[in-house]
Amino acid sequence: MTQEVRVRFAPSPTGPLHIGGVRTALYNYLFAHKMGGKFIVRIEDTDQARFVPGAEEYIKESLDWLDIQADESPWQPGETGPYRQSERKPDYMQYALDLVKKGHAYYAFDTPEDLEAMRERLTAARVVQPQYNNITRTQMKNSLTLPEDEVERRLASGEPYVIRVKIPRQEEVRLKDLIRGWVVVHTSTLDDKVLMKSDGMPTYHLANIVDDHLMGITHVIRGEEWLPSAPLHVLLYRYLGWENSMPEFAHLPLLLKPDGNGKLSKRDGDKLGFPVFPLDWKNQKDGSSAPGFREQGYLPEALLNFLAFLGWNPGDERELFTKEELIEAFSLERIGKSGTKFDIEKAKWYNEQYLKKMDNEVLAKYIIDDAKKDGFDISVELASAAASLNKERVTFPQELWEASKLLVIAPKTFDEKVATKRWNQDAIKVLNKYVEKLSGYHGVFNSETAKELLNSSAEIEEIKLGKVMQAVRLAVTGLGAGPDLMQVFSILGKEEVKNRINFALQELKPID
RNA sequence: GGUCCGUUCGUCUAGGGGUUAGGACGCAUCCCUUUCACGGAUGAAACACGGGUUCGAUUCCCGUACGGACUACCA
Numbered sequence: 001m002t003q004e005v006r007v008r009f010a011p012s013p014t015g016p017l018h019i020g021g022v023r024t025a026l027y028n029y030l031f032a033h034k035m036g037g038k039f040i041v042r043i044e045d046t047d048q049a050r051f052v053p054g055a056e057e058y059i060k061e062s063l064d065w066l067d068i069q070a071d072e073s074p075w076q077p078g079e080t081g082p083y084r085q086s087e088r089k090p091d092y093m094q095y096a097l098d099l100v101k102k103g104h105a106y107y108a109f110d111t112p113e114d115l116e117a118m119r120e121r122l123t124a125a126r127v128v129q130p131q132y133n134n135i136t137r138t139q140m141k142n143s144l145t146l147p148e149d150e151v152e153r154r155l156a157s158g159e160p161y162v163i164r165v166k167i168p169r170q171e172e173v174r175l176k177d178l179i180r181g182w183v184v185v186h187t188s189t190l191d192d193k194v195l196m197k198s199d200g201m202p203t204y205h206l207a208n209i210v211d212d213h214l215m216g217i218t219h220v221i222r223g224e225e226w227l228p229s230a231p232l233h234v235l236l237y238r239y240l241g242w243e244n245s246m247p248e249f250a251h252l253p254l255l256l257k258p259d260g261n262g263k264l265s266k267r268d269g270d271k272l273g274f275p276v277f278p279l280d281w282k283n284q285k286d287g288s289s290a291p292g293f294r295e296q297g298y299l300p301e302a303l304l305n306f307l308a309f310l311g312w313n314p315g316d317e318r319e320l321f322t323k324e325e326l327i328e329a330f331s332l333e334r335i336g337k338s339g340t341k342f343d344i345e346k347a348k349w350y351n352e353q354y355l356k357k358m359d360n361e362v363l364a365k366y367i368i369d370d371a372k373k374d375g376f377d378i379s380v381e382l383a384s385a386a387a388s389l390n391k392e393r394v395t396f397p398q399e400l401w402e403a404s405k406l407l408v409i410a411p412k413t414f415d416e417k418v419a420t421k422r423w424n425q426d427a428i429k430v431l432n433k434y435v436e437k438l439s440g441y442h443g444v445f446n447s448e449t450a451k452e453l454l455n456s457s458a459e460i461e462e463i464k465l466g467k468v469m470q471a472v473r474l475a476v477t478g479l480g481a482g483p484d485l486m487q488v489f490s491i492l493g494k495e496e497v498k499n500r501i502n503f504a505l506q507e508l509k510p511i512d
Numbered sequence: 513g514g515u516c517c518g519u520u521c522g523u524c525u526a527g528g529g530g531u532u533a534g535g536a537c538g539c540a541u542c543c544c545u546u547u548c549a550c551g552g553a554u555g556a557a558a559c560a561c562g563g564g565u566u567c568g569a570u571u572c573c574c575g576u577a578c579g580g581a582c583u584a585c586c587a
Contacts, residue, residue, distance in 0.1 A: 012587050047586055112585080128513050129583070162585055180517065189515050189583090197585040204587050228516055228582040251517085254581070258523080261579060309536090313525060317535050336525075339580060343523045346537045356550080392550045418547090469546030481548035 005037025012044040013055035016281035020255040030330040041073035043084040062278040080215040092202040104239040108142040131191040163196040173231035178250040185231040221250045256339045274344040297396025302354040363387035370401035411478025418480035427471030433457035445494040447486035475504035
């Protein structure tokens with residue numbers, strides 16, 4: 001029998017959650033649900049210097065918005081908590097000490113200045129990669145070079161120290177990545193990474209391994225930026241005696257800039273005018289801000305669908321998936337290997353697809369709210385009709401009100417280009433006749449009857465309706481393009497149509 | 513620089529030793545329509561390069577080029 005799948009998303013609260021992080025969370029979530037397992041969110045806040053207030057709340061709100069719900073998290077603790085590493089602080093030291101005892105780690109007393117001097121010396125000696133490793137450690141101040149009694153003296157006196165892993169000299173570390181296959185790294189290229197910092201906090205490397213083990217994580221699904229340090233993690237599992245229960249690894253391809261090269265950053269969003277964060281972000285410290293997908297009008301279902309397809313596909317030609325369908329179709333095997341450029345046009349397309357499937361009543365709320373901001377109170381009926389009329393014509397919900405204004409506000413000015421081209425005697429004749437017909441009509445006024453009346457007006461004047469339609473549109477909406485005119489008439493009502501036409505008739509000068 | 517990872521239309525990708533290399537976004541044209549949009553149809557558009565292996569490579573192997581990640585007491 002196989003154990004329950006447990007995966008985690010482990011962001012650090014150092015700023016707004018990046019959209020790439022959201023995708024990582026999504027893949028973890030989809031995999032967990034596909035496998036009938038658990039999805040855990042753990043906050044990796046071991047770096048006190050980089051902690052940003054509000055960042056954790058931002059992470060939570062982002063995941064909530066997209067409905068990527070965790071089974072266990074700081075906000076909904078399970079049995080393997082706490083779910084913030086800062087709250088797990090007392091637990092880490094014992095594992096570091098265990099490694100020291102076993103000879104796989106050691107104390108180091110080097111000051112930042114010592115380290116800097118070492119790097120300078122190495123650089124001067126033209127060593128290409130100045131680092132604290134199995135060669136240079138012999139020249140540094142650590143428990144490998146210092147006499148035992150001095151180490152104890154320094155420790156006892158409270159001198160700051162770190163604990164570093166002791167990377168073996170000549171070994172090959174092999175790990176099987178679910179996405180990339182076997183990756184082999186020689187230990188001579190690894191450095192003696194710090195495991196415990198002088199402030200008593202573990203680094204990512206130690207905390208990550210300890211927590212994943214303690215939380216029973218079975219699969220580590222994370223960004224490709226972690227691949228280079230994965231061999232170190234394998235070594236740590238081994239040295240801690242946990243190799244048999246070591247999780248499987250899956251390193252996700254990165255999200256890249258849409259143009260040029262490099263990984264997607266906040267700058268790209270600013271430059272190309274699209275968000276790279278799920279939600280609007282306001283830094284409480286320095287007041288800086290960044291736009292979010294939510295506020296731009298992206299629908300959570302659409303963004304989720306779009307994100308899922310950035311580096312993954314179901315193998316068939318379907319593209320529109322609900323979350324449940326994504327879960328059903330998801331597999332790690334179908335994740336691609338190469339980096340994925342971020343194409344905002346595709347995201348917009350997804351949004352349009354989801355937007356036009358939404359209920360008019362739901363969309364009506366957007367219109368009502370936006371109209372209110374402009375000082376207009378509109379009924380639910382009108383707003384729903386407006387939504388129905390316009391939802392296939394826009395990308396974002398907030399564009400709906402703009403598109404619907406012609407239903408609420410009578411035109412005061414008229415598109416000049418259309419006027420100079422279409423406002424001729426024929427149009428005026430037909431419109432005059434139409435007004436006349438409208439006044440004499442007392443039946444039901446809907447798009448069909450509105451059209452019939454218009455048709456007969458044209459017939460009487462012996463003018464082809466098609467030739468004056470643009471002018472009719474101009475008279476009633478002031479515009480040269482827009483939604484189906486007869487539906488607009490039907491929504492406007494007979495009197496309003498009549499009034500608008502009369503206004504146009506007296507405002508506009510004929511061209512011939 | 514070093515280590516590791518990658519490379520199919522502009523972009524996201526399917527495919528896989530013999531295919532007219534498929535789909536989607538975007539783009540163009542046409543159709544629908546009173547207009548714009550939606551929708552439909554059509555089109556332009558790709559296997560990075562060089563060697564091998566093979567009867568045959570876009571597919572397998574090796575190089576090269578290019579791209580990316582990492583190279584902190586950051587995650």
